[in-house]
Amino acid sequence: MYKDTVYSAFNLLMHYPPPSGAGQHPQPQPPLHNKASQPTHGVPQLSPLYEHFSSPHPTPAPADISQKQGVHRPLQTPDLSGFYSLTSGSMGQLPHTVSWFTHPSLMLGSGVPGHPAAIPHPAIVPPSGKQELQPYDRTLKTQAESKAEKEAKKPTIKKPLNAFMLYMKEMRAKVIAECTLKESAAINQILGRRWHALSREEQAKYYELARKERQLHMQLYPGWSARDNYGKKKRRSREKHQESNTGGKRNAFGTYPEKAAAPAPFLPMTVL
DNA sequence: AAACCTTTGAAGTGC
DNA sequence: GCACTTCAAAGGTTT
Numbered sequence: 001m002y003k004d005t006v007y008s009a010f011n012l013l014m015h016y017p018p019p020s021g022a023g024q025h026p027q028p029q030p031p032l033h034n035k036a037s038q039p040t041h042g043v044p045q046l047s048p049l050y051e052h053f054s055s056p057h058p059t060p061a062p063a064d065i066s067q068k069q070g071v072h073r074p075l076q077t078p079d080l081s082g083f084y085s086l087t088s089g090s091m092g093q094l095p096h097t098v099s100w101f102t103h104p105s106l107m108l109g110s111g112v113p114g115h116p117a118a119i120p121h122p123a124i125v126p127p128s129g130k131q132e133l134q135p136y137d138r139t140l141k142t143q144a145e146s147k148a149e150k151e152a153k154k155p156t157i158k159k160p161l162n163a164f165m166l167y168m169k170e171m172r173a174k175v176i177a178e179c180t181l182k183e184s185a186a187i188n189q190i191l192g193r194r195w196h197a198l199s200r201e202e203q204a205k206y207y208e209l210a211r212k213e214r215q216l217h218m219q220l221y222p223g224w225s226a227r228d229n230y231g232k233k234k235r236r237s238r239e240k241h242q243e244s245n246t247g248g249k250r251n252a253f254g255t256y257p258e259k260a261a262a263p264a265p266f267l268p269m270t271v272l
Numbered sequence: 273a274a275a276c277c278t279t280t281g282a283a284g285t286g287c
Numbered sequence: 288g289c290a291c292t293t294c295a296a297a298g299g300t301t302t
Contacts, residue, residue: 158294158295161295161296163281165295168296168297183278183299184297184298185278185279185299186278188279191280193279230294233293235275276301282294284293286291287290
């Protein structure tokens, strides 16, 4: 049950209280994304991403990576999720592997014109692994159906991760290890609280990293829009969620985070 | 099997 | 310009 995990997670939350006082949370950075200012031509300049965060063990440049069969590079498996992640860097130092593992251009995967190699990147995911239609029914399909099918088969270019998503990727394992929880919904609640507990400077690092990720994403996929992925997830009816309107900001599922994040009312005082 | 849950932030839509 | 919606990740849970 979600309640159970949320309640157990609450104990952990108590160790990471948000800054006292409403409105004391670090405010999101001003929009860093300036579409008009982004270059839309030429070879993407990748170096800033690798230079931004210093590391005692510098990550090889992408060109080097593409040639080496290094330990970090999974050549056989298409599932790169483990590599598409911030490494186990501490809060004070962002991992240096973020960008070249994160970014599609560096994975030389499909969807990157000019790259003959075919190492897929998590941001470029194949359509659902459903079986292809057999030849016999091809003649029965209309042109519109064929077109729609073709469209559905296109690999999906995922949205670049925002600052909080990058933070979650880095910290998830740590939180899981601390609280033994695995359920993402509960973990994410904890991460949300910790995110608010970060100083402005600490958050700024993730905002900057996210900005660079967006910038590189735009350079690689000039015509890409978040809209391209709209409607790819089927959703069940959300009507049941909308009745509990508290006036707060509603999330994607029609629920209200402020309400959901409230501590369990019947927690034993001993754990508080 | 696929959506849901849960978080924040970016970006899209509609008025 | 504002309010609302969708999707990014993740993995256990629910439908």
